[in-house]
Amino acid sequence: MSRSAPVVPACALALLTLASTACGGGVVGTPGGSGLGDPYFPKAGNDGYDVTHYGLTLDYVPETEHLTGTAEITATATQDLSALNLDFEGLDVESVTVDTERARWNRTGQELTVRPPHDLDDQDTFRITVRYSGTPETITDPDGSEEGWLPTEDGALALGEPTGSMAWFPGNHHPSDKAAYDIEVTVPKGLHAVSNGELTNETTRDGRTTFTWHSAEPMPSHAATLAVGRYDISRTTVADDLPAYTAVDPRQTKASREVLGRLPEIMEWAEDNFGPYPFSSTGAIIEREDDTDYALETQNRPVFPGAPDTELLVHELAHQWYGDSVSPKTWRDMWLNEGFATYAEWLWQEDHDGESAQEIFDQLYAGDYYDDPEDNEAIWAFPPGKPTDAAHISDPPVYVRGAMVLHKIRETVGDDTFYEIIQGWAATHRHGNADTDDFTAYVERQAPDQDFTPVWEEWLYGEGRPDQP
Template sequence: MTVRPSRARHVPAALAAALLLASCTADTSGGGKAGADSAGDPLFPRLGNGGYDVGHYGLRIDYDLQRRRLDGTAVVTAEATHALSSFSLDLAGLTVRRVTVDGKKAQARRKGDKLVVRPARIVAKGATFRTTVDYGGRPKKLTDPDGSTEGWVPTDDGALVVGEPAGSMTWFPGNNHPSDKASYDIAVTVPKGWTALAGGELRGERTRGGRTTFSWHSGEPMASYLATATIGKFELRRSETRSGLPLYVAVDPREAADSAKPLDRIEEILKWETTLFGPYPFSSAGAIVDHEPKGVDYALEVQTKPVYPEAPDHATVLHELAHQWFGNSVTPETWQDMWLNEGFATYAEWLWQEQHGGKPAQETFDELYAKDEDDALWEFPPGDPGSAENISGDPVYERGAMVLQQLRLAVGDRTFFEILKEWPAEYRHGNADADDFIAFCEKKADEDLGELFDTWLYKDGRPDWEYEK
């Protein structure tokens, strides 16, 4: 995610697990128990669910632009992690018409932004089960704790769909937490002449009765916040890189002229990032450029096709593509560690400058370190945002990058650049937290880096200590 300028103590995995366990309730009626109605996230305790792991989402959506009405069917294929008498899915607004589990009608009730499902029979531990939800209504946008807008955001020619951190539940039911990643097939039907965009590769485009269905397939695991179903009067260009990687670049014609040069550099940027971060982790790449949707003033690293609310500059494209490794392939276990996304993507910008005739990363670090102690940069440590409203704050981005520069000084360039490449390889398509990263770095460097991370990742205020090799 790229935010336009201006604007807990570290929670170990054990605590998150304890929160999740506490939200599971025994069901004495039949041997199973209810799945947790929370993933135990320290910053967003109402997001996500427990008792199952989703393997695949099959989403079929029909959108009426005039009425701004969505009708959808979601098929959620999951594996039960314990015997389930009931379980919940995240869904904000919209009306649920029918729910089945493995083809049998299930009881369903709403509890805030939760859809609580009780199947006809207990789902056995380890069993793969399929939940089908038929639903519809006018999807809504959300206002985040930091004041930003996300979810299904209407535009003058369709909808911009962005989901960080919670917006995906405005248009499909699911386990809306980054810790549960899955593959996706998303088919969106719109009036002929409009384009519907999602992650992955276009598997089909069929027009019947004046309406066109676009079918997209994302085979690699994806967190729900990285899904989209953006709709508009886009010009969709399909091509391939020299290495054969499919590119899908969709641009609102009103942004075509201003976005041409930055988007033409996608292949160049990917090639450079591959030399630093290792093989590109997905089966396609691209971009979606919309035209100034009301309320959305940030870019988002939607998997394979970052979304830009207007023509992006080169630095923004580079930042969002770096997220394909850091955030999309290696995804934080909880929102507590959003710095693992944004710190790396911001540092990629520093490295591009350093390696393309600009100022060295250390000079960028020094300029930031010189900021007054009451500057927003020092309001909280990047590893401890403290509250949901802070996860897109300056410390997560800039001080997150400063952590990496201090690490580079500590371990030396050779080891540091090996970490940049081997870290995303070690956790490819998985989840990780700060403890995982610290342990990985200490093992790679063969030294104790506790003081460095305690100071730069978790200490309040401007650190009065810098690492000098």
């Protein structure tokens, strides 16, 4: 859908074309790219600008599944721009402005193309405001899992990895463009709206309650979440007065009590192993098992389908360092998220009277870790550093064999240097992005006397099971 434009002189129309040209014949600006060329999701994200802040004002009516939204997107142009794209799926666009002036726009698939009334110069800071409404869509991933906007019995759950956030707000939806967020959500009185960061305000008027959430630290859009429903809320502090906010579906409260009681212990252990916590709050959102079928490392407070066990809570909290603070440059680098979080589970077991990481590694290599032989074989389907395609970025090689890569590094350098590496990696790229080449180069700099060639060639990029464990 696009808005009709008033009749304007031909010279002015030239400024609205996809390759804007000044009346004197010189190029004024060019459109930003409609995708970043991610190896697995090439249309995700957009080129030509960098988002610094999202201000979302949302109103949701669960009975009708109707969402009304205003997205104020503050960004900086990284080139002279005549047009730019936002990722946005479904939902009806009502108006678009750039710096308070109405802008032309049109939609094709997930692309919302915005043409500012005047070209934007390289390094200009600008604000796009998009007003929209409708019934948000549930998006099916290439692997068959569902994300985006998931209606629940008493509200909704928004999950974004890898591309689902475009179902509930327009933006630059690729992990390489991180931003701060302010999210204001109005829902019927009696429901809660839980999101990322810190709850800064809660007010009720005329039978509806507005919750305001602030996330100061940069966040990739896939780690943004919104949970609307009835929850038992707990506000505590952990690890040197770090605020912890947990929201638990009442039917999961009893089952979750024991594991959430270990949150202070887990956070203290994680900081000892991974370094200072990178965010200003922590917590969890625990839904019912029929609301979603997977856990996700949404920033500050991961989401769980029912009460998690301790290892799953450790896994998703480890992602706050590896995946949320240090985010991948592309979706090819998923093993840097999942391999680290899986290895965190092994380290937790090792430190809490369970099997050692070496014992887990040996069983996996021998093919007798899982009860099902097919599960043991699945970890060798492809190298973790190069998933087969978009449908396989969350498959066992990315998680398990990714963790085995880290264990091979640990074997190579010893415990002291290994912990220096994983803590230094989290500190060096705190609130940033990194890829596999960045990681391998970092490891080699920290242990220049060691030869990592077998680790990279056989374990990270090699096909099949390496000959030697």
